[in-house]
Amino acid sequence: MGLLDDKGPVLVLAPHPDDEVLGVGGTMARLAEAGAEVHVAIVTTGRAPRFSPEQAQGVRAEAEAAHRALGVAQTHFLDCPAAELGEMAHADLNAAIGGLVRAVDPVTVFAPHPGDIHLDHQLCFLSALVAARPHQHHYPRRVLAYETLSETNWNAPYLTPAFLPNLFVDISATLDRKLDAFALFASQQREPPHERSVAALRALATLRGATVHRAAAEAFVAIRLVE
């Protein structure tokens, strides 16, 4: 079954709030419209002294509003320490993400790209892959990596894993909802020409779309698809 007509649950893993919208916002909206139950897991929460409780609470509220706008069925806050996943025991991160995968039982998992510059992204990807291992008959039949503006393009070309998309989703009909959802993240968006601006996000959608002759698209790397 195709990504968009498979009616099973979908899980989007976001190391930090807004990653899921930057990378998968338009696709989540299409999936929700098509009747899929879309889950988002925000893996980390900002903590003192790096972040105040108010900041953490604020961005959580922004995420919830953005998810509502996109039709997300449920948001899970795994509450791991932001910018400190490397200090958390790897097995514990595996357990947190693995437990959620078992609970949600998704047919499709969207994970951040292992070549992103943020160590949190790299570690989430590895734990997602561990959680989705095909070690029994039933497991997520699609694992896809998404790109994140202000993370994916800032790592070292040719020396870190490259994001070269091979799966495109037409988001011509949902781009506006994606941009609106991102606009709800007042604390995270930046003015152009910052990569995390509405203008850059729109340019990316236009370019990814043009590559497959669509008005707008989101692009992914297929990690494992099973038919």
Next chain:
Amino acid sequence: MGLLDDKGPVLVLAPHPDDEVLGVGGTMARLAEAGAEVHVAIVTTGRAPRFSPEQAQGVRAEAEAAHRALGVAQTHFLDCPAAELGEMAHADLNAAIGGLVRAVDPVTVFAPHPGDIHLDHQLCFLSALVAARPHQHHYPRRVLAYETLSETNWNAPYLTPAFLPNLFVDISATLDRKLDAFALFASQQREPPHERSVAALRALATLRGATVHRAAAEAFVAIRLVE
């Protein structure tokens, strides 16, 4: 729509007869059973002095028998010179394959792997990609590369494009038909432990299957999927 429930035409490009069965045999059988119109294009024909007319005719008959066994709807013989695609004008090969893609109008194209050791395979892949370019609204929405025993594993590791599959098709139900179809290629199959033996083909299917917890699978590299 998924590879297997999309009812549109499918095109399998085989540089030489039997490549299509080695790489896509079980999937073709599943597709045909699911109601898809499966087309095979045999790109080259053996010619004197390398091959006698009898040899060329013999392997063509074998291909037709094998295709019948797998439910292939139509076999196209493009009749380019075998082992000599490098001597043919590249634009002519593009035209031959491009014309067929326009005529069949497939939703899925299976092409040989560009990292195969045979130059004919490398050139067919490039022409397939040119033919499938998304330069207008309508084009094949799936392009996949398949592996070929006795070609893919004999190239230079790390120095030529690697075959690292990311899309698996369960062929537990059609493996026997695949092996039977391959057995019809009396002129092409070899005794074990040759890579082009039934034993090696079965081992490959078992291994690719085990990677995704299935009794047998065929594995592909996703070049471009559009949803």
Next chain:
Amino acid sequence: MGLLDDKGPVLVLAPHPDDEVLGVGGTMARLAEAGAEVHVAIVTTGRAPRFSPEQAQGVRAEAEAAHRALGVAQTHFLDCPAAELGEMAHADLNAAIGGLVRAVDPVTVFAPHPGDIHLDHQLCFLSALVAARPHQHHYPRRVLAYETLSETNWNAPYLTPAFLPNLFVDISATLDRKLDAFALFASQQREPPHERSVAALRALATLRGATVHRAAAEAFVAIRLVE
């Protein structure tokens, strides 16, 4: 000396007219403004039966107009057969490009990307590299590969050379001139969402710019820089 304050001649190699504007248009305008002598070599000319003489003449006139708009000092037409570079003797293409490099004596060479889907691009890149070999004290001190919409993104991800830029040129001040110059190629540009549209070109410039916090940029792969 930096790319933009080096006053020596610059050579941009374009397999087909418009590649040079798609990939290097904004940078050429900046270089010309900064006082550099910018040369463009159009390597191929369309020929019958693929192209009529009128078509070939028409696109040549478009190129000349576009180059004037960008401040190009001289356009060289090498007149090799379009879409047929693979049929031309490799040593002859080396000789044609090598002769021009000796005549222009550039400090910087811009070549098409070897991972582009068009064989002409791949062959031009190789010949450019041969022409720029550091086999004596004097040679082009900068060799850069540029990206071409409708070529670079349509090849096979992970299986052909990746375009992962590591050198960015701010074209905020010249983007409009680039887009105007491209608009002069009436025969080559397409309507959105085609990759070879003004909209896609603008999106690419915005995205490449955002990656380095500029309003617009062109991006390149550094092949060899010598200081």
Next chain:
Amino acid sequence: MGLLDDKGPVLVLAPHPDDEVLGVGGTMARLAEAGAEVHVAIVTTGRAPRFSPEQAQGVRAEAEAAHRALGVAQTHFLDCPAAELGEMAHADLNAAIGGLVRAVDPVTVFAPHPGDIHLDHQLCFLSALVAARPHQHHYPRRVLAYETLSETNWNAPYLTPAFLPNLFVDISATLDRKLDAFALFASQQREPPHERSVAALRALATLRGATVHRAAAEAFVAIRLVE
């Protein structure tokens, strides 16, 4: 001297018990038969609460039985914490593996593949490489990476280091002993079609063998060979 006629000690590093048999079982049997002193180092031990003492003791007994069956001269238990190597100080893991390399003084080191999905495998590989550095006249003259079913094929294609073998060992004569040894790991083996089943292991040996026209083989990536 060749891998198999070099009579010096051999060291196989296994992050967890059974890795060494899955990847090197047939080769260890050939080496032992040829007169080499084969050492295995089991790097980790399962600990509470993840593993009970009984489990840890049980798998250790299985390993010892399997090693006897293969002619292993000595098994070393380094007793690092399983699934927690990332929490151990990297220098301590280097010291543990480095000390053993100095004590055993092997001519050949087999290490797990750095592209395996398990972080323990990745870290063992790096420490093995550190221990084998050629920083003085005498050091292990061969370092090879082996593949592990249920680890190597479950990582992310194209985004993590690829296992593309370039050194093959004919194990036609020892495959049965390898499979028997693996069968002694009652706690680790799984039913087909799990990757860690006897059927998958046999298919892998058949396929790796067919690639080099042998009835069965084990395949490795040569990291450094010095003659």
Next chain:
Amino acid sequence: MGLLDDKGPVLVLAPHPDDEVLGVGGTMARLAEAGAEVHVAIVTTGRAPRFSPEQAQGVRAEAEAAHRALGVAQTHFLDCPAAELGEMAHADLNAAIGGLVRAVDPVTVFAPHPGDIHLDHQLCFLSALVAARPHQHHYPRRVLAYETLSETNWNAPYLTPAFLPNLFVDISATLDRKLDAFALFASQQREPPHERSVAALRALATLRGATVHRAAAEAFVAIRLVE
């Protein structure tokens, strides 16, 4: 502006004392001569029990003498624990290096290669990249990775990031000063044929030079250059 005529500050990050001289010694001397303010950051300090205070103090004195000989303007000792960067919180390393980058405000950053065998090198590279992110208008316009004898060539070919230089600096005029500066590191240099010997360092300079037809050169990988 070019690397060598840009008069802004330069920052060389060395995980351990002597890395900066091995990789960037001749270029630092050229930069200092050309009037640039060259800063070196020694990221780690050896600590008990691995290193005695006398050792740590001794190598620090060697570094200071070598830096004087090369015209370094200022040496910064970040005092992180040597061989233990993996045990330090990643965010703390980011903060230490990020703080220095903000204080020095370099136009060019030289970082160790992420493919070096030493984990400290890999982590310093990542933190350097984080510190140099183009998330605002002003940031280091050049980020380059350098090679380190006894680190870069001892990692795993094809399985870890490759050092394939694309930016060369002619050090014909400063090679002797580089070798003299390295000779001041009595505690770090080794007799030939060790990689960390004067003979090996001279051979590397000769070879890197020959690649670009110069008597001696240092070679780098361009990570990001912005013009």
Next chain:
Amino acid sequence: MGLLDDKGPVLVLAPHPDDEVLGVGGTMARLAEAGAEVHVAIVTTGRAPRFSPEQAQGVRAEAEAAHRALGVAQTHFLDCPAAELGEMAHADLNAAIGGLVRAVDPVTVFAPHPGDIHLDHQLCFLSALVAARPHQHHYPRRVLAYETLSETNWNAPYLTPAFLPNLFVDISATLDRKLDAFALFASQQREPPHERSVAALRALATLRGATVHRAAAEAFVAIRLVE
């Protein structure tokens, strides 16, 4: 059996005379001393108008003298057109090299690196690999790629196949003979700092040696080793 104690014939494929000495000279001398029958195949001959008959004859005489000095048993001149292998039918080049491989029946084949900048080198490599396919029980058990100064380092980093050696041969005892043999190629060697100078060749040997703690070494990429 190891490379150096295997007494079977060895075949070194050189696209042009002197490649074999640049890449394999010291190893050939060691092999000959150890009793192996060393064959060299010079694949191409320079032809008018690019080369005069005198030039072609001259370099042939140089090659024969150099080979005598290294203990080469037999030199084969395949007489294909230099700098024009791309114009020769690929199947004919396969036949020429394949025929020689059958006649010499080598245990080890040394082929030029597929990432060399010269198309002749790339094509020779592919044909060597085709000739050495393991499609029957008996075939060359070792296939190695060698590096060639003035070819290997002048291709495009990260965009063409990388030469990252994993097999080193100690040539401390034969380096002088290698350099003397290369000095016999009066028509091919260049003054320093050209890459094809004695000084660069010595620096390469010193560096490759230092990597494995030897006074001098030649380095190779293992393509396929079968034990």
